Amino acid sequence: GIQVEQSPPDLILQEGANSTLRCNFSDSVNNLQWFHQNPWGQLINLFYIPSGTKQNGRLSATTVATERYSLLYISSSQTTDSGVYFCAVPSGTYKYIFGTGTRLKVLA
């Protein structure tokens, strides 16, 4: 089945710094999602991005489907950005496969 790898596994930033998270997948996909899991466990959708670039405030994402990767950019990071970031790609009609996540800690 399709494999999803995320890097780096852990990231520590000072408040105000920028970062790039990467998601590689082993097969062609027709969409990709990015999620943020806050410290209380809630997963929030960030982007639904099959290809191209999307922006939402300080966050943006780019998926290059032909090269099988997606990037999540966080600019001017804040302590509230801390948590775990997951990417997920479809596997079949209903299922998603999740990466193991990037754990981000933003220090004040």
Add this chain to the structure above:
Amino acid sequence: DVKVTQSSRYLVKRTGEKVFLECVQDMDHENMFWYRQDPGLGLRLIYFSYDVKMKEKGDIPEGYSVSREKKERFSLILESASTNQTSMYLCASSYLSTTDTQYFGPGTRLTVL
């Protein structure tokens, strides 16, 4: 906004007990999912349902069963809880297929003693 709710945020049970985890969504979504999340392993799919009374095994169904009697409600059942089922359990829903976004509930942190 889509809302997915789970019956408990924290739950402590004893080995051998029957455990019910409930999930309710309010957006008329066709699909519902149960995942468990463990450190270093990410999210793993236990079961999913694409219609009322329909269910499909995910990647780790052993030791679990599910029930979907109404469209908005999807229950996860641990017939006889064991300590290796201590985990975070996450419910999600989506409208149709994997062309649609998944929405997650707040999670239930289950401890089996």
